[in-house]
Amino acid sequence: MKTLVWVEHDNAVVKDATLAVVTAAAKLGEVHLLVAGSGCRAVADAAAQIAGVGKVHLADNAAYEHGLAENVAPLVAExxxxxxxxxxxxxxxxxxxxxxxxxLLDVMQISDILSVEGEKTFTRPIYAGNAIATVESSDAKLVITVRGTAFAKAEATGGSGTVEDVSGAGDAGLSAFVGAELAKSERPELTSAKIIVSGGRALKDSETFESIILPLADKLGAGVGASRAAVDAGYVPNDYQVGQTGKIVAPEVYIAVGISGAIQHLAGMKDSKTIIAINKDEDAPIFQVADIGLVADLFTAVPELTGKL
Structure with missing residues (x-):
């Protein structure tokens, strides 16, 4: 079986999310990559070095610069x-x-797979991760999305793939890139951070969130996350949200501060290697998944912890 992996990149570097997908694709058979962008040959050359990759298809066209799905999808279908x-x-x-x-292929998509059980058999979470379904496809072609936290990352070097230029229809005329307003931070990005400090609704407001969570995160060199309740309350921007409707993370250490542990939040972080929970409610669901739990007032415990680091 030949698999085609779409490489996520910014026209300069390959993003980490691609490496876990290569590992998943390798379980199906021969791995080919697709680098679609503009002025992105360096990305293709780097992608060819990923361990286990046989071939890299490079589609270098201004229409693919921003990864517009309406332009990329016909190229992939071809x-x-x-x-x-x-x-x-x-x-x-x-x-x-x-x-x-x-x-375009007229097939069913298999979403968010956790493992590859056979050539066309996979596991995926349902009911916010409370149950794992085993699904088997009967389609001739497979379209699969991979939960990156469920697979080890392939080595970024050591491969010897070849780069082959391909062309597609280019601009489909269905959408246009207008602009992007990207939040810039010196802290690690959530999906790649080794340590994450997350805050919940108990932090009361954005000023309190910043004064309690950020100093601890800075001491640890950690990424900053939040529950949906904290995001909805306006404490932090949407891109901080961890959970079923936010980002799925699996850091080495996840520190949950003032987070009760609703099912939707647990679905986004329960694969973390070590989970530390700080909450004054000893019956909070977060303690059921925590490796280390501290029943305490976060307004006292967190500054004390920060001060001792």
């Missing part, structure tokens, strides 16, 4: 004539492209 499966990371952009490819 390449699928020579591939058996299209595999993407379950990121915002990946989940935008995959359904369009599935529609």
């Amino acid at each position: 390449l699928m004539g020579h591939h058996d499966a299209f595999v993407v990371p379950a990121t915002t952009t990946g989940k935008n492209i995959a359904p369009r490819v599935a529609a």
Whole structure:
């Protein structure tokens, strides 16, 4: 079986999300990558060095510069004539492209897989991760999104893939890139951070969130996350949200401060290696998944912890 993996990148570097997808795709068979962008040959060359990659298809065209799904999907559908499966990371952009490819191929998409059990058999979470379903596809072509936290990352070097230029229809005329307002931070990005400090609704307001959570995160060199309740209350921006409707993370250490542990939040972080919970409610659901739990007032415990680091 030949798999085609869409490479997530910014026209300069390959993003970490791609490495876990390569590991998943390798369980299906021969791995080919697709680098679609503008002025991105350096990305293709770097992608060819990923361990286990056989070939990199490079589509260098201004229409693909911003990864617009309406332009990328027809290109992928054309390449699928020579591939058996299209595999993407379950990121915002990946989940935008995959359904369009599935529609063009007239197949069912298999979303957010956790493991590969056979050539066409996979496991995926349902009911916010409270149950794991085993699904088998009967389609001739597969379209799959991969939960990156469920697979080890492939080595970024050591491979010897070849780069092959390909062309597609280019601009489909269905959408246009207008602009992007990107939040800049010196802290690690949530999905790649090794340590994450998250705050919940108990932090009362944005000023309190900043005064309690940020000093601890800075001491640890950690990324900063939040529960949906904290985001909805306006304490922090949407891109901080961890959970079923936010970002799925699996850091080495996840520190949950003032987070009760609703099912939707647990679905986004329960794969973390070590979970530390600080909450004054000893019956909070978060303690059921925590490796270390501290029943205490966060307004006293967190500053004390920060001061001792």
